[in-house]
Amino acid sequence: MMNVLEGTPSTSSETSKTYKLVRVERDGSFIHASEDELNEVEHLLADPRNDKGFMDGVLCLDLENAGKGLTMDDFQGSVDCSQIKLNGGVLDSDTNLDGGEDSKYEFLDGMLHGVKEGDLLVSDDLANTCNDFLLDGEFSDKVADLDYGPCEGSDLGNLGLDSNCSLDMRYRDKNVVETLKSSTAIVVELESACDQNEFSTATVVVPESACDQNEFALQKMTIRELQEAFRSTFGRNTSVKDKQWLKRHITCGLQDLTEFDNVSCLSESGNYSNEGEGNMFCRSGDGFPLRIHRPSMSMPDIKTRPVYLEMEEMLPDRKVSVTSVLEVGSGAPGNLNMENRLGGGSLLQKRQRKPTRRYIEESSFLKPRSCGGRLELSITSSRDKRMLAKSHKRKAFGSTPLLYQQDSFDGSGIQAPFGLHVCKRRPKEETSTSEHDSEEYQYGFGSSPSESQDETSDDSVTRRRNGKGGGRRKHHRLWTLSEVMKLIDGVSQYGVGRWTEIKRLLFSSSAYRTSVDLKDKWRNLLRASGAQVKSKRQVEQGRKQATCPIPLAVLRRVNELAIIFPYPRERKSKFVNASEPVATPVASSPSTGPSNRCGRVTRQHRKNLA
DNA sequence: CTTAGGG
DNA sequence: CCCTAAG
Structure with a gap:
């Protein structure tokens, strides 16, 4: 009581x-x-x-x-x-x-x-x-x-x-x-x-x-x-x-x-x-x-x-x-x-x-919760769609996938997030709907009147498929500062390379981030941090901040971690460019460095030659 | 399936 | 973000 x-x-x-x-x-x-x-x-x-x-x-x-x-x-x-x-x-x-x-x-x-x-x-x-x-x-x-x-x-x-x-x-x-x-x-x-x-x-x-x-x-x-x-x-x-x-x-x-x-x-x-x-x-x-x-x-x-x-x-x-x-x-x-x-x-x-309009739409797919006793969100996340599209692509390559027909209904490249209502989500992914999930997906690109101009530049990019007609918007999901922080902390805890671990432990609530995404993001962060540190003066003018919403402190931390946990490829560039004394830990780094890469290249080459 | 790395 | 190669 x-x-x-x-x-x-x-x-x-x-x-x-x-x-x-x-x-x-x-x-x-x-x-x-x-x-x-x-x-x-x-x-x-x-x-x-x-x-x-x-x-x-x-x-x-x-x-x-x-x-x-x-x-x-x-x-x-x-x-x-x-x-x-x-x-x-x-x-x-x-x-x-x-x-x-x-x-x-x-x-x-x-x-x-x-x-x-x-x-x-x-x-x-x-x-x-x-x-x-x-x-x-x-x-x-x-x-x-x-x-x-x-x-x-x-x-x-x-x-x-x-x-x-x-x-x-x-x-x-x-x-x-x-x-x-x-x-x-x-x-x-x-x-x-x-x-x-x-x-x-x-x-x-x-x-x-x-x-x-x-x-x-x-x-x-x-x-x-x-x-x-x-x-x-x-x-x-x-x-x-x-x-x-x-x-x-x-x-x-x-x-x-x-x-x-x-x-x-x-x-x-x-x-x-x-x-x-x-x-x-x-x-x-x-x-x-x-x-x-x-x-x-x-x-x-x-x-x-x-x-x-x-x-x-x-x-x-x-x-x-x-x-x-x-x-x-x-x-x-x-x-x-x-x-x-x-x-x-x-x-x-x-x-x-x-109800706001967003709420109507949001709740309309949050409501159904009847698939086998577990809440099966009917939101087909971007990634899920991608997966579906993938499999679809393989089976019916020549034809435009059904999903995309729905996606590009208005030509604006904005996908219709609720075109499909399928209980396809695995239990593991149930928690994937975060507070921004669908809304950002919906409004985060192009259609948002308030911004999307000063955005991280890579959102509204559309990706053009080779042979297939029409461009399709990238399945971009903005990395929030929160996520970045999580990633950073994850790396600091587990080091680079254990993306799955990090994903599982820190990003379990966001299924849309795959381990690959984490890795990519980390790569980008390293790049950003490198660039940021290099030219600090420009940053102060706030103009650059518009393109880089990541706070300096965060980037700095990335940099520190980059030293502790050298990223295989990024490390190399740092090595070459800045002959910094900081490079010491690199020597003892467990990374699969240039050698590995070369090996891969060689192998790849061989394969191509053969 | 996971990671690394190129695109 | 996508894709691929490699383990």
């Missing part, structure tokens, strides 16, 4: 609301709390250590139960048209993390473990959330000066959030943060507003200490550059002009990768306990997509169910309020159904009132 503080938030100008403490049982029902529990909470609230530390959250409940029982419907009656916050309380690290029924909470366990093991500090981003909310002009008059939050590197205790939040449940005090850390606490906000500005977010927030790594690099960027970085990070454009906002998001976006990294690292090293097995990472900050992902392949021994939950962010310009709550898992009865928990309830329905 858990305690739920229930009520509605009060704005500064509103009358204060009352809060009730209720106990939520495992079956989802909740009853009013006992005196003791009430006192407990009151005590908690009264505790001077926590006086700053409580979010204005309306609801505070233990995560262990969050996965079950509670649907938005449960809350709706009692908390209508107000914010709802699910706030993870302090959990003992070994509370109810085992056992059959608890398998439902696997993903939450994973989160908890991730938090603990990955040392994810608990902070809170409510200020940001509210701020974004405010940026929309909702309450901008009510709250004028908001600190921009943890990512600014400011004192956590400094977050001023006075007006809108009558009950501040944020753990801003560092002591409290420490407490939380050690007790495997996590804060999950689930926020929902019921007016027409409705949105929902689920965030797991990272602390300031973890956010400042890229702060410096972002500091100097212009708004445009920041927007570009944003796009790279999240694979989506933003029209936000607010530098702080952008920086915050980018920073936090990058931060996620670190955590993800930690988690997967731990996962590999076996530090994970059974229950928490699997990877998870949560996109932090301001209601950005919360992603909980459990790649099934990383833990072969455990019967893992990939769970993938994702919620679309609410952009401050309120342009996007799409929610993609997506569950991938087996059809086991105990399986967590996030859609029921969050999306299938009133939340999703509410959203459906005002």
Whole structure:
């Protein structure tokens, strides 16, 4: 059971609301709390250590139960048209993390473990959330000066959030943060507003200490550059002009990768306990997509169910309020159904009132989930199409493949992503739909009015097949900064060449990236880093950044890794060009260098001659 | 099937 | 990104 503080938030100008403490049982029902529990909470609230530390959250409940029982419907009656916050309380690290029924909470366990093991500090981003909310002009008059939050590197205790939040449940005090850390606490906000500005977010927030790594690099960027970085990070454009906002998001976006990294690292090293097995990472900050992902392949021994939950962010310009709550898992009865928990309830329905066009299309293929008990996404990913096309090509070479007829229906070269609705996806690929998957596929090229000009130059390239008529757009999928970071981390962990490993462990959620893709990308990164380092001065002018959204810091890291893990071919060019003393490790490199290449050439030659 | 490397 | 060669 858990305690739920229930009520509605009060704005500064509103009358204060009352809060009730209720106990939520495992079956989802909740009853009013006992005196003791009430006192407990009151005590908690009264505790001077926590006086700053409580979010204005309306609801505070233990995560262990969050996965079950509670649907938005449960809350709706009692908390209508107000914010709802699910706030993870302090959990003992070994509370109810085992056992059959608890398998439902696997993903939450994973989160908890991730938090603990990955040392994810608990902070809170409510200020940001509210701020974004405010940026929309909702309450901008009510709250004028908001600190921009943890990512600014400011004192956590400094977050001023006075007006809108009558009950501040944020753990801003560092002591409290420490407490939380050690007790495997996590804060999950689930926020929902019921007016027409409705949105929902689920965030797991990272602390300031973890956010400042890229702060410096972002500091100097212009708004445009920041927007570009944003796009790279999240694979989506933003029209936000607010530098702080952008920086915050980018920073936090990058931060996620670190955590993800930690988690997967731990996962590999076996530090994970059974229950928490699997990877998870949560996109932090301001209601950005919360992603909980459990790649099934990383833990072969455990019967893992990939769970993938994702919620679309609410952009401050309120342009996007799409929610993609997506569950991938087996059809086991105990399986967590996030859609029921969050999306299938009133939340999703509410959203459906005002669906964006993208959402309509997106949901239209996210819906079908009926193939053999597992969610079989009917999105035929670009790669899948490619595969299909490939096989098709072999069989019917002379004729135009059926798929392409659909693809080029309008001559613009934009493929119709939903032309085929086939359950062809293997379980392994189920998790491939990331937040940008289809949308970027759809809008990322050419048709996007906002950009695609200053893009990485290689998107809208069309590839012309030799004998076959007509050009077809390359199956390009933009590499987001996140992915690049993942790749870099992967290389740093496993070295060059183990692309499959990296793919499996770090890119399991994105099936569209093959190991070959990773390798290619790494090659490109090396090239980019080389070029970047060579001419630093030009970079400063930001113009070059337009063509290279990869932050310098990232490229620098690539460079470092390039030295540690020399890439076979790239190394050679470096060797020749720059007679740097750095080339020492090359000697001991395990790479298959020029010799191998020559051998191959020779062999190839021989073959051709023969 | 995976990696390396050229296109 | 695509394709191919090699292990």
